[in-house]
Amino acid sequence: MLELAKGKDLLAPSANGDGRSSVPTVGHNGHAAERAERAIARALAARSGPRAWWRAVRILWTLGWLALYLFLDSYDVRARYSQRLTTRLHAEARARGRIAVFKSWARSFGRRVADLVIRIARFLIFRGPDGSPRKEARLERQARWLKNELIALGPTFIKIGQALGTRADLLPLAYIREFETLQDQVPPFSSAEAYATIERELGRPLFRAYAEIEAEPLAAASLGQVYRARLHTGEEVAVKVQRPHLEETIGFDIAVLRWIVRWLARYPHFSENADWSGMLDEFTRTIFDEMDYVREAHNADRFRANFESWRAVYVPKIYWTHTTHRVLTMEFIRGTKVTDLEALRARHISPVKVNRLLVRTYLKQLLEDGFFHADPHPGNLLVMEDGRLAFFDFGMTGRIAPKLQSMMVDAFFHVINREISELANDLFKLEFLKPGYDPETIRPVIERLFEKHLNLKLGEVNFKELTYELADVVYAYPFRLPSNFTYIMRALMTLEGIGLVTDPEFNFFDTAKPYAKELVLRREGRELRRMLFDKALRRNGDGRIEWDRVWKLAKWAAKTYLAK
Structure with missing residues (x-):
């Protein structure tokens, strides 16, 4: 810890003259999209010439190789689908006559030629057959190269690499392992620049702001880095400082990404199963929100208020006198990572119980609060000495509109009650199906998938097999990920990864069921029983009450309160 020497304050302490930094209200800071557009315009005006073109080429080069690697790695899934499609088209052509058969044969010949070219390219790029024992080493080599390119x-x-590092449904396991290191192995920037940012933002010399501050950062992340310090009043704090020239850099990069997305939109085949434009807009809003530390501090306060009655959940205190848009000072917390199983057991803390507490907090966030921590990776979660679960880093949060939340609650109840047919309807309502398709044609496929996988524990799931099975469905049917689910899915996939480490026997639905019952009862009471009669009881068209649902709700209430 570097103890700061005392001296004369040569800078004005703050604009308001009381020694505190001015902090705008949430409302002043709630226009991330507008801020993003201004930053992008400034970045394009500031960056021009050979250096800008060279950066754009590097971005295209890296993303192009990433896309090619992923395409070739998953090509067998596409090829199997193409083969089944060809067989079906041949059968249909035979029923229409010889000319149709000839046209079908010609099309299949073109597909076979393309298949041969792709397999030759894969052999040359992967330096051998894809099924060879060297495949894992090849994937690790690719992943390391890609990670280093992303860091550069x-x-x-x-940020993009961190998001991909949670997507076991998209990437090979070797990529996941390598990209996960982006959470806590990002190179730091110089402490001199960080100290200059602190003095400029707080409007006072470093020794006036903090009695002590460490010379080296504790951790470096994509947007900033953290120092341990001590206030003059004695509190130990963590000080997060934003990287220099961040808005300009990110604004230019997003402009390049928008050009790529517009180019992809001209080829619908590339965007069949993802709303790339919507996802990029969501990413842009989120990352500009995350760059505003005042907003992050307000998010932390809101999260703390939401969990005020949960003694097992803790959010560090924000020191507003030392917080601005680019510097955030919060209470310093010591604890153990949720994935450090040995350290937890040494402290007689059950990793299984920690994982189940974490899942319950997310059920509350998603289904009750409509406000959730969108980046729950292990670096942002600590188990404190007294066993409480501490949440950090509220820069990336999600908000769920009431209508969407209501549909999600419906889907959640249907999952808990194993109402497979209703769950298929929920997917359609949530727009996981592209518009213009008849839901009834794919309802049997959805119901079969849910029936097969709904009751499995994490340890029983063969994720490679499930990924291929889902990929077959995605290619064969008009599914896509809606943009408003981008960060919900990110959070859930990250939680799943933590669950795999801490409790392979974990069954999400067994853990969720008691909370679901409590949620039903709380919602019914809070909405003056309107939901009780209109939704939970579901009156039939002739006015009769479904008494089996009344009985089920009564049993839920009895079990819930007797269990306490």
Whole structure:
């Protein structure tokens, strides 16, 4: 810890003259989209010439190789679907006559030629057959190269890599392992620049702001880095400082990404199963929100208020006198990572119980609060000495509109009650199906998938097999991920990864069921029983009450309160 020497304050302490930094209200800071557009315009005006073109080429080069690697790695799934499609088209052509058969054969010949070219390219790029024992080493080599390229490209692409590191449904396991290191192995920037930012933002010399501050950062992340310090009043704090020139860098990168997305939109095949434009807009809003530390501090206060009655959940205190848009000072917390199983057991803390507490907090966030921590990776979660679960880093949060939340609650109840047919309807309502398709044609496929996988524990799931099975469905049917689910899915996939480490026997639905029952009862009471009669009881068209649902709700209430 570097103890700061006392001296004369040469800078004005703050604009308001009381020694505190001015902090705007949440309302002043709630226009991330507008801020993003201004930053992008400034970045394009400031960056021009050979250096800008060279950066754009590097971005295209890295993302192009990433896309090619993923395409070739998953090509067998596409090829199997193409083969089944060809067989079906041949059968249909035979029923229409010889000319149709000839046209079908010609099309299939073109597909076979393309298949041969792709397999030759894969053999040359992967330096051998894909099924060889060297495949894992090849994947690790690719993953290391890609990770280093993302780090070299800077904050925007480190963020993208962190997001990809949670997507076991998209990437090979070797990529996941390598990209996960982006959470806590990002190179730091110089402490001299960090100290200059602190003095400029707080409007006072470093020794006036903090009695002590460490010379080296504790951790470096994509957008900033953290120092341990001590206030003059004695409190130990963590000080997060934003990287220099961040808005300009990210603004330019997003402009390049928008150009790529517009180019992809001209080829619908590339965007069949993802709303790339919507996802990029969501990413842009989120990352500009995350760059505003005042907003992050307000998010932390809101999260703390939401969990005020949960003694097992803790959010560090924000020191507003030392917080601005680019510097955030909060209470310093010591604890153990949720995935450090040995350390937890040494402290007689059950990793299984920690994992189940974490899941319950997310059920509350998603289904009750409509406000959730969108980045629950292990670096942002600590188990404190007294066993409480501490949440950090509220820069990336999600908000769920009431209508969407109501549909999600419906889907959640249907999952808990194993109402498979209703769950298929929920997917359609939530727009996981592209518009213009008849839901009834794919309802049997959805119901079969849910029936097969709904009751499995994490340890029983063969994720490679499930990924291929889902990929077959995605290619064969008009599914896509709606943009408003981008960060919900990110959070859930990250939680799943933590669950795999801490409790392979974990069954999400067994853990969720008691909370679901409590949620039903709380919602019914809070909405003056309107939901009780209109939704939970579901009156039939002739006015009769479904008494079996009344009985089920009564049993839920009895079991819930007797269990306490």
